[in-house]
Amino acid sequence: MRADGYAPIREYAAIGDGRTTALVASDGSIxxxxxxxxxxxxxxxxxxxxxxxxxxxxAPEVPxxxxxxxxxxxxxxxxxxxxxxxxxxxxxxxxxxxxxxxxVREVARRVEGLSGSVPLAWSVEPRFQYGTQAARLGRxxxxxxxxxxxxxxxxxxxxxxQTGGADxxxxxxxxxxxxxxxxxxxxxxxxxHQEPLVFxxxxxxxxxxxxxxxxxxxxxxxxxxDGPWKDDVLRSALALKLLVYSPSGAIAAAPTTSLxxxxxxxxxxxxxxxxxxxxxxxxxxLLDLGCPAEAHAFFWWLMHASQLTxxxxxxxxxxxxxxxxxxxxxxxxxxxxxxxxxxGNGAVDQRQLDIYGDLFQAVWVYVERGNxxxxxxxxxxxATAGLVCDVWREPDRGLWEVRSGPVHFVQSKMMCWxxxxxxxxxxxxxxxxxxxxxxxxxxxxxxxxxxxxQGFSEAKGSYVRFAGSEELDASLLLGSLMGxxxxxxPRMAGTIDAIRQELGHGPYVHxxxxxxxxxxxxxxxxxxxxxxxxxxxxxxxxxxxxxxMESLLELANDVGLYAEEIDPLTGEFLGNFPQGLTHLGLVSxxxxxxxxxxG
Amino acid sequence: MIWGAxxxxxxxxxxxxxxxxxxxxxxxxxxxxxFLLGTVLTENRVRAKxxxxxxxxxxxxxxxxxxxxxxxxxxxxGWWIGAIFGLGHGLFGATALxxxxxxxxxxxxxxxxxxxxxxxxxxxxxxxxxxxxxxTPVVTLVSHVAYGAIVGGFIALAG
Numbered sequence: 198m199r200a201d202g203y204a205p206i207r208e209y210a211a212i213g214d215g216r217t218t219a220l221v222a223s224d225g226s227i228x229x230x231x232x233x234x235x236x237x238x239x240x241x242x243x244x245x246x247x248x249x250x251x252x253x254x255x256a257p258e259v260p261x262x263x264x265x266x267x268x269x270x271x272x273x274x275x276x277x278x279x280x281x282x283x284x285x286x287x288x289x290x291x292x293x294x295x296x297x298x299x300x301v302r303e304v305a306r307r308v309e310g311l312s313g314s315v316p317l318a319w320s321v322e323p324r325f326q327y328g329t330q331a332a333r334l335g336r337x338x339x340x341x342x343x344x345x346x347x348x349x350x351x352x353x354x355x356x357x358x359q360t361g362g363a364d365x366x367x368x369x370x371x372x373x374x375x376x377x378x379x380x381x382x383x384x385x386x387x388x389x390h391q392e393p394l395v396f397x398x399x400x401x402x403x404x405x406x407x408x409x410x411x412x413x414x415x416x417x418x419x420x421x422x423d424g425p426w427k428d429d430v431l432r433s434a435l436a437l438k439l440l441v442y443s444p445s446g447a448i449a450a451a452p453t454t455s456l457x458x459x460x461x462x463x464x465x466x467x468x469x470x471x472x473x474x475x476x477x478x479x480x481x482x483l484l485d486l487g488c489p490a491e492a493h494a495f496f497w498w499l500m501h502a503s504q505l506t507x508x509x510x511x512x513x514x515x516x517x518x519x520x521x522x523x524x525x526x527x528x529x530x531x532x533x534x535x536x537x538x539x540x541g542n543g544a545v546d547q548r549q550l551d552i553y554g555d556l557f558q559a560v561w562v563y564v565e566r567g568n569x570x571x572x573x574x575x576x577x578x579x580a581t582a583g584l585v586c587d588v589w590r591e592p593d594r595g596l597w598e599v600r601s602g603p604v605h606f607v608q609s610k611m612m613c614w615x616x617x618x619x620x621x622x623x624x625x626x627x628x629x630x631x632x633x634x635x636x637x638x639x640x641x642x643x644x645x646x647x648x649x650x651q652g653f654s655e656a657k658g659s660y661v662r663f664a665g666s667e668e669l670d671a672s673l674l675l676g677s678l679m680g681x682x683x684x685x686x687p688r689m690a691g692t693i694d695a696i697r698q699e700l701g702h703g704p705y706v707h708x709x710x711x712x713x714x715x716x717x718x719x720x721x722x723x724x725x726x727x728x729x730x731x732x733x734x735x736x737x738x739x740x741x742x743x744x745x746m747e748s749l750l751e752l753a754n755d756v757g758l759y760a761e762e763i764d765p766l767t768g769e770f771l772g773n774f775p776q777g778l779t780h781l782g783l784v785s786x787x788x789x790x791x792x793x794x795x796g
Numbered sequence: 797m798i799w800g801a802x803x804x805x806x807x808x809x810x811x812x813x814x815x816x817x818x819x820x821x822x823x824x825x826x827x828x829x830x831f832l833l834g835t836v837l838t839e840n841r842v843r844a845k846x847x848x849x850x851x852x853x854x855x856x857x858x859x860x861x862x863x864x865x866x867x868x869x870x871x872x873x874g875w876w877i878g879a880i881f882g883l884g885h886g887l888f889g890a891t892a893l894x895x896x897x898x899x900x901x902x903x904x905x906x907x908x909x910x911x912x913x914x915x916x917x918x919x920x921x922x923x924x925x926x927x928x929x930x931x932t933p934v935v936t937l938v939s940h941v942a943y944g945a946i947v948g949g950f951i952a953l954a955g
Binding site: 294297298299333335337338342344346347349351389390391392393394395396 | 820821823826827828831832835839841844904917918919920921922927928929930
C-alpha cells in the first residue's frame, strides 16, 4: 500500500547481477536502479522522489492482490498478481551475460498467464542522473529508446507472439498487455553505457533469464552451511552476493542511498561504499558459508584499497577501491519527504579507531583458515600496527560515525587491542615482520588496562559507551564477538544484561544512549539484535539466543530481507535496504549458535 | 615517402582513438568504434573490442596511405591540407561510412529495412551518428581533423 506514492521499504525485494541492484516493490514497480553500476547515478529513483525519480511500473490495470517469493535458491523474484478475473505471474531478474552479445545491463520481466484474463499496463520512466538530466526519447528502427549523456536504455515488449508494443508517452515508454491463461509475454530493459545499445532477441532474453535462474541455483547449491535456520542463512548469503561488486570483490553496505533512519529526518546516508568496519564479519561469513572465491576476492580488495591510504585506513572506500567519497545533496524530495538526499559519504574523513581492529581481525581470520599473506602486505600491516600504537590514546568518532565531538569510545579501544593482539600473533606465525612485536604486545596491554579501568562501570556492572561515562552502546557486544574477551567473561555477561535492559525492547536493540550530534531519534538497529544473539550464544546461554533469533527471523520481510533498522512501534523498515551488516549479523549469529552446540 | 604515411597513420589513429575514448569518458558520446567494428566478426564482447582496436589501426594506416597517394597526385603536402582531408574524412565517416555503409555490412546492426527478428542487433548510429549522443558529430570531426593534421604532418616531414 503506497502513501503519497511511496511504498513501505518492507515491500521491496532486490534483484541484481553483481554490478548493480534494482528494488522491485510488491506492486511491480522497479523504483530504484543505478546504471551501469550500483554506485552510479540512478535511472529509476521513485523510492527517493515519487514524482521525479523515475520507475519501471508493471501491474494489472484493475484492483489486485499480490503474493511473491524468490525462486528457491535464486535472486530471481516471482510476483503473482490476482484479480477478480484471473491471475498472472511476473518473473523479474537482472540477467547475466550468458547468451549472444548481451547488453551491458538487462532487466528481464517474464509475464505468464495463470488463469482467466488480466490487463497489464507497463511504463518505463527513465530519469537519468538522479532525475536531474532530461531523457531524450526516440526510436531506433521502431524500438523505443531513451538516452542522456553516456547512458541509454531500450525497452522491448513481446506479447502474445508480437514484438514492439511500446509507445512513447510524455517522458515515458508505455504499453499494455492482455494476458490470458497460458499466455507468455516478455519485457526487457537493456542498458548501454558509453557504447551503442544492444537489442536482444526474445529467444536470447529468455535464454539469459533461464540461465540466470540456473546460475543462482547452482551458486546456492555450492554453499556449505548446514546448521540451524538454514533457509534464512542461505537467503542472507544470496542477499550478500547481490551486494558483492563483482569486478573488485568489495561488498557494498547496501545498494541504496538516503533511505531514512528516521522518517522525515536528516539521518539519510549513502551506503553504496564498502566499510572497513564490516570487513572481519564479511570475510568470516564468506568463509563460513563456503564462498572461498568471494572471500579471497574480498580480502585482496581490502589489501589493495587500504594500500591507497597506507598506513592509515579510511572508514570506507569506493567499490572499485578508490578513496574519494565527497558528500553532496540532490534536489530530490527524499523518501516520504526525508531530506536531504545525499550521495557520497562524509564519514570518509572521520577518525574511527575501531577499523584497525576490524582489518587485523579480518587478516587473522584469513590466516587462521589456512591462507598466507605476502611479504609486502605483511610489511604494510606492520606499519599500520605501528600507527595503532601511536594513535590509540586519541579520541575518535567510533563505530557509529557520530557527528558530535570525538571521545574515547570504549569499543574503539577494544578494537585497538584486537589490532595489536592480532598483529603480534600474526608476527609469531611469520606472517608479519617480528621486530616490532614486543612493542605491539606492550601497547596492547596498555589498551586493555585503559578499557578495564576507565571503560567499565562498577555501578552498572557493564562496559560503557565512552571512558568515564555511564552510557551504554550495543557495539560493546563486539568485544565478545571479535575476541577481546571470552564470551562468558563476567564483565561481558554484565554488559549483555545491561544492554538488554537499557537498549533492548523485545527483540529490538537500539544502538546507544546519549547524544550523536544529529537531530531526531532512530529506530532499533537490527544488526545489534543479531550481535546480541551471538553474544548470548558465546556466553553459554543458547536458549535465550535461540528464542531471540526466532523473534528476529519473524521480522524479515516476505522475501527474507532486512533493512538497517526497524521501528519498534510499527515494525516499519527504516534505513538503507537490503542492509549487508544486518545479513552478516544473521549469518554470524547462526554460525556462532551452531558452534556453541545449539541446533 | 610512404613511411611517413605509415607512421602518421599509426600516430594519427592513436590520437583519434584516444580522443574518442576521452569523449566517451566525458559522457559526450556513446560511440565506440572498436566495439562496432569488432562485433562484425564476433559476439564475444572482450574479443570484439580487441579485434576492433586492431581493425581501427589497420584502417587508420590504410586511410593514411590513401592520403599520401592523393598528396602525391596533387603534389601538395603539409599538416594543414591533412587537416582539411581529415575534416572531409570525418564528414564522410559520420554521414556515409558509419551511418550508411557500416549497417549494410554489419551482420548485427539494424538498417532502416530491418524488422526486429531473431538476430541480435546493435543500435544503429543514425544521421551524423546522433543516436550515440548530441555531441557525437563534433567529437568525430575534431578527432578526424587531428588525425588528418598528424598524417599530413608526418608525410611532409618524411619528404
